[in-house]
Amino acid sequence: MYLLDIIDNFGKTNNIAHIYRENILTYEDLKKKSDALAFYLIKILDHDQSPIIVYGHKENEMLICFLACVKSGHPYVPLDSSIPDQRVKRIIERSGSKLIFCLEEIVLDTTNIMIIDKTKINELISSFLGKTPDIKFRVHNDDVFYIIYTSGSTGNPKGVQITLSSLESFVMWGLNICNLNNKQQYVFMNQAPFSFDLSVMDLYLSLASGSTLFSIDKQMISNLGELFRYFSQAKLDVWVSTPSFAELCLADKSFNDLLLPDLKLFLFCGEVLSNKCAEKLLERFKNARIINMYGPTETTVAVTAVEITQKLCKSYNPLPVGYAKNDCKILIIDSDGEIISDENKKGEIYIAGDSVSIGYYKDEDITKKAFSKITLDGQEKRCYKTGDLGYYNDGMLHYSGRIDYQIKLSGHRIELEEIDNALRELNIIKHATVIPVSKNGRIHYLTAVVVLNRAFEQTDFEIGLLIKKELSRILPDYMIPRKIIFRESVPLTINGKINRKALTEELQ
Numbered sequence: 365m366y367l368l369d370i371i372d373n374f375g376k377t378n379n380i381a382h383i384y385r386e387n388i389l390t391y392e393d394l395k396k397k398s399d400a401l402a403f404y405l406i407k408i409l410d411h412d413q414s415p416i417i418v419y420g421h422k423e424n425e426m427l428i429c430f431l432a433c434v435k436s437g438h439p440y441v442p443l444d445s446s447i448p449d450q451r452v453k454r455i456i457e458r459s460g461s462k463l464i465f466c467l468e469e470i471v472l473d474t475t476n477i478m479i480i481d482k483t484k485i486n487e488l489i490s491s492f493l494g495k496t497p498d499i500k501f502r503v504h505n506d507d508v509f510y511i512i513y514t515s516g517s518t519g520n521p522k523g524v525q526i527t528l529s530s531l532e533s534f535v536m537w538g539l540n541i542c543n544l545n546n547k548q549q550y551v552f553m554n555q556a557p558f559s560f561d562l563s564v565m566d567l568y569l570s571l572a573s574g575s576t577l578f579s580i581d582k583q584m585i586s587n588l589g590e591l592f593r594y595f596s597q598a599k600l601d602v603w604v605s606t607p608s609f610a611e612l613c614l615a616d617k618s619f620n621d622l623l624l625p626d627l628k629l630f631l632f633c634g635e636v637l638s639n640k641c642a643e644k645l646l647e648r649f650k651n652a653r654i655i656n657m658y659g660p661t662e663t664t665v666a667v668t669a670v671e672i673t674q675k676l677c678k679s680y681n682p683l684p685v686g687y688a689k690n691d692c693k694i695l696i697i698d699s700d701g702e703i704i705s706d707e708n709k710k711g712e713i714y715i716a717g718d719s720v721s722i723g724y725y726k727d728e729d730i731t732k733k734a735f736s737k738i739t740l741d742g743q744e745k746r747c748y749k750t751g752d753l754g755y756y757n758d759g760m761l762h763y764s765g766r767i768d769y770q771i772k773l774s775g776h777r778i779e780l781e782e783i784d785n786a787l788r789e790l791n792i793i794k795h796a797t798v799i800p801v802s803k804n805g806r807i808h809y810l811t812a813v814v815v816l817n818r819a820f821e822q823t824d825f826e827i828g829l830l831i832k833k834e835l836s837r838i839l840p841d842y843m844i845p846r847k848i849i850f851r852e853s854v855p856l857t858i859n860g861k862i863n864r865k866a867l868t869e870e871l872q
């Protein structure tokens with residue numbers, strides 16, 4: 365498979381690559397415009413392979429910029445416009461990017477990067493339209509195709525590097541699982557912002573099959589009425605989202621196969637798919653199949669999958685996450701580092717094989733902690749220590765939580781320690797920690813427990829607002845604790861750390 369050739373070849377058809385509100389991007393335009401922009405990039409960055417940041421939301425130009433970057437030999441770093449400017453600045457500094465495509469406004473008080481805004485992007489495309497970049501400049505097999513930044517426990521986001529061959533392996537496996545052979549072209553829904561690796565699933569399964577990506581934006585997600593009106597014209601075939609988003613839609617009774625009569629497939633990944641959610645979907649969408657997939661960003665979107673049927677819902681609670689893809693091996697390792705071969709015995713999930721990232725960009729220390737090499741069938745393979753707990757049952761992998769402080773909140777991956785660090789950076793705070801508050805086994809919101817370093821005249825409410833405002837400069841909205849509780853002191857463990865466990869029990 366050569367992904368870029370496949371996508372470019374659809375440029376000879378009349379297929380639509382992307383629909384976002386009233387904006388339509390054809391495959392022909394995607395090819396021509398990404399070629400033009402790649403030609404420009406080769407001209408100005410001349411043999412340099414530094415990552416290029418693409419900042420925006422669901423604009424057509426996001427796709428054009430992604431392909432232009434890789435056609436000119438640069439990995440792209442997708443950053444959603446909901447990411448605060450300070451965090452973008454931090455990522456720019458850590459990535460060493462020399463150029464940022466900005467499809468939405470951003471204030472960057474840095475001179476270390478060339479900023480190309482939407483108007484300029486379109487001017488450049490017009491100037492170079494018709495030019496074809498030399499394919500020798502493209503990102504090749506073991507070159508990095510994209511870098512996705514995820515929350516990091518040290519306080520800095522981690523840049524997960526994914527190569528073209530890992531992406532191609534995911535796409536081939538994913539299309540096989542979709543098994544959508546009775547029609548030439550499909551409509552895939554894109555819900556996740558492009559800065560989350562879940563979006564890689566809909567974006568590249570769609571582009572690699574000449575299908576249409578139908579993007580929804582954050583405004584629609586906050587208004588189900590508007591979203592469902594938009595859905596009614598969508599002719600969606602494939603739904604890709606976190607289970608949380610499907611649950612949000614299921615809260616409205618009109619979310620059923622009358623609204624989405626063409627829907628054939630739900631692809632879920634990123635967090636626990638509950639039996640209740642799967643059962644409701646099977647009931648409301650009689651002709652759709654559900655696939656539960658599992659995998660961290662570090663192993664290219666997903667590495668296991670299983671179809672969730674009524675029978676499976678009755679047989680397992682929680683539901684399994686499935687069988688590993690062919691070129692990956694999933695190991696369950698005990699606390700002594702030994703492989704567990706017994707079924708039903710829990711251990712940490714390690715993933716080995718070609719889907720595993722080559723490591724975190726420019727961060728050897730944390731790369732060494734999470735990545736290693738192992739020998740599989742006589743060949744050395746990359747291996748990633750996930751921090752997830754799991755076990756095998758009936759030959760299928762089952763997920764059973766985390767061994768650390770990484771959580772999922774409405775599908776968002778968060779390292780609680782990153783928020784702790786951000787809180788402690790505020791000079792009014794002496795101690796702080798963040799506690800996830802759960803309801804019915806699912807994390808509902810975050811509460812920050814804070815000890816101030818002196819008495820203040822303002823009320824707790826006012827100080828809480830001030831803290832949230834400060835946090836919003838560096839953290840995305842979904843990482844801002846909903847509640848802030850003030851204490852004179854916090855419980856400590858014997859070795860002097862904040863006793864998160866005691867606080868968690870207290871706050872449920």
Ligand code: AMP
Nearest residue numbers: 633634635636657658659660661763777
């Ligand atoms: P991300 O890197 O954002 O894709 O998050 C990866 C993490 O999400 C994994 O390490 C798991 O903790 C969790 N996760 C992914 N898929 C599933 C799933 N199907 N069921 C339960 N948890 C999942």
